[in-house]
Amino acid sequence: MDDSTRERRRSGRARASLKCAVCVTCQLNEHKATETAQLNTPLPWPGPNRRRRRGGFVYAVVLDDKEGSLVFRFRRKDLFSDDDPPPAPRRFPRPVAHFPRGYYYVFPSSTVCGKQILGVSPFGATVVVDDGGPGCSAMRAGPELGTTMCQPILLPVGDDMVLAMADQAQPGRSNFAVMRRLPGGGWHVVPVPEPPLGGPGDYCRKPAPLVTAYMTIGRRAWVSIAGEGAFSLDAGSGGGAAAWRKEGSWELPLHGQAMYVRELGVAIGLGRGPGPYGGVVLCLCACDVEARPPVIRRSWSETFPRELVDVHSPDDYPGNLVYVGDGRFCISWVIGVHHDRPKTNGMPARTAVVTMAVRLRRSAVGELQLTERGKLRYHLMSPHGRRVYFVQPHIP
Template identity: 35%
Template sequence: MASNNNRPLLVVHDDKEGHLVYDLLLLLLDGEAENDAAAAALACFPRPVAHFAASLGLRALAVSGGAVVGAFYRSTTSGATPSSTTPLDTTLFDGHYAFESLRPPVVTGAGGWQTVSLPKPPIVYADGGKELVWVSAYFAVGTRVWISAARKGTFSFDGTWRMEGRWELPFEGRALHVPELGCVIGLAAGTRLLCAYDFVTGKPPVMRRVWTETCPEGCIYTSAGDESRPSRPRDVPSLAYLGNGRFCICRPMSVMEPHPDNFGPPMKYNAASFLVVVLRRSGSGELELVRRGKTSFMCFPKSSQISYIGFIQPAISN
């Protein structure tokens, strides 16, 4: 259940096989000038470093200290033992959520790690609590995590919950606070382009940069809900930090067109694209994209029933 390093890992959920976790080699090739269009290399190990069977009822994944950890619906035992000193950053499936802490056994060697339920954020629900609310964006700084609940606002947690404001974080899914760059890097809401935000506790994030060149070749991204948008692959992208200012964007892809009213059979993916870029601070302190790799692709067998593709990210030191 452990990887050979502390790099981000890729999770692929096959409805028949379960969750497969791959160790990817994603890098910009050495020897390229920083202002050139550097090539990107993608190498996938032939077998997954972890495999959680579909029958286990997996609900969340994390990676810590080189170990892959799974939490299950019918069991509170983790799939592997993480480092006890490293925070976890979990994968969020379909926006549905439950807040838990992962704790070691009281007696060393006495069973696996346990998940302990945490209080829910102070969200005001309509219809006596029957309203469906999902997490649209989240990120962590140290031991505090910020989440946005769609149409409800932004909340943070570090032992107790507090409401930050009625505003929502302006990105989709998990964003990453990168201390060496001094900002939060994520994928902008609607366009899903790589973006940078300044963040001050208690205030809405301030957008600093959006990089249109991180749009995949041949795709035009427009705001969600724009029915005039051109045809494009259906995707739920995720972001990984590779260190030294390098980021990778994973975009699951399908040739299928989504149903016009978002109903119909669940989307199945048959490929994923990967784009590696490098961000740096200029001499004046401005954040710049200094290198962009070529898009790499991973294709899956036609027999696969892939319903999720995304990164799990080791915690970034603050």
């Protein structure tokens, strides 16, 4: 083979490689444009003739390996009605929003802010679903965050702001952003400075700090970061700049999202408590956030049901808590069911979400008491369902 033939073949391979790279880029751009158009398509909302009471629903998000992200709506009274005997396992209702799996628009994190559902993808894309009541609900693409977050966490601050943060702060990138509602109903993104983590140079040498707990107290967002302490953010309402304040070198003794309930005077969340067969589990706890450091004043181990250990094998997800008002909470877990050891090597062939409704009240002498503990309710997920969590509803 002469030199001219070799040169022609090398040139042909180079052009083919360039063509393939261009084709892949074009396909990704076309896919993103198609998904954006789909997000801006009106979404039919079930039950156009039904009378809806504001705040009467709780949303759940299912992450499905085949379908993507699906949003479901549950009536609060169904979660709190005390049937005798308890109802048989049910299937999930019809989804009210569906975000298909794609290259760009994947929304593992969602929250409710006012009458809107906001979703954020790890690539920084956002989506807004308007709960417009009877008739039709609009779903549209929101503003870009301008940064990537592997496992984004969303924390609403009032009904006009949402703090988006990475579950692990990565050096060299923006790990926090605020989405603020515009007067016309749209949203825009406000960059947020990084909290003061570690000393000079330590931030890049230590492992990525993990967000362990978070909640809203008034107009401040509280974030607890492992090995760093607790920080609160004034999100700058009224157009002011966002600013962090270090509350202490301690961490909040809770897990995941907690809720400061003004009428109870404490923060309620999932914290460590004794398990039904020994060991430690995450159960409902009341935390005094006025103390320094904050301490657990009460814990209710009965809110981690023995049935999760007796009958099913718990999944890796430790639990999810939402507050629905009037001292009522809903706790949920993802569990493995329908074991088929020959086919799945002992792993569950299907998963379900288990919910428990509870209620806390102050006694006549001011003691915080668990006054209601509902029966367990089971909802089977699809065979491809991987994870489910309930979204904290907006409490006026």
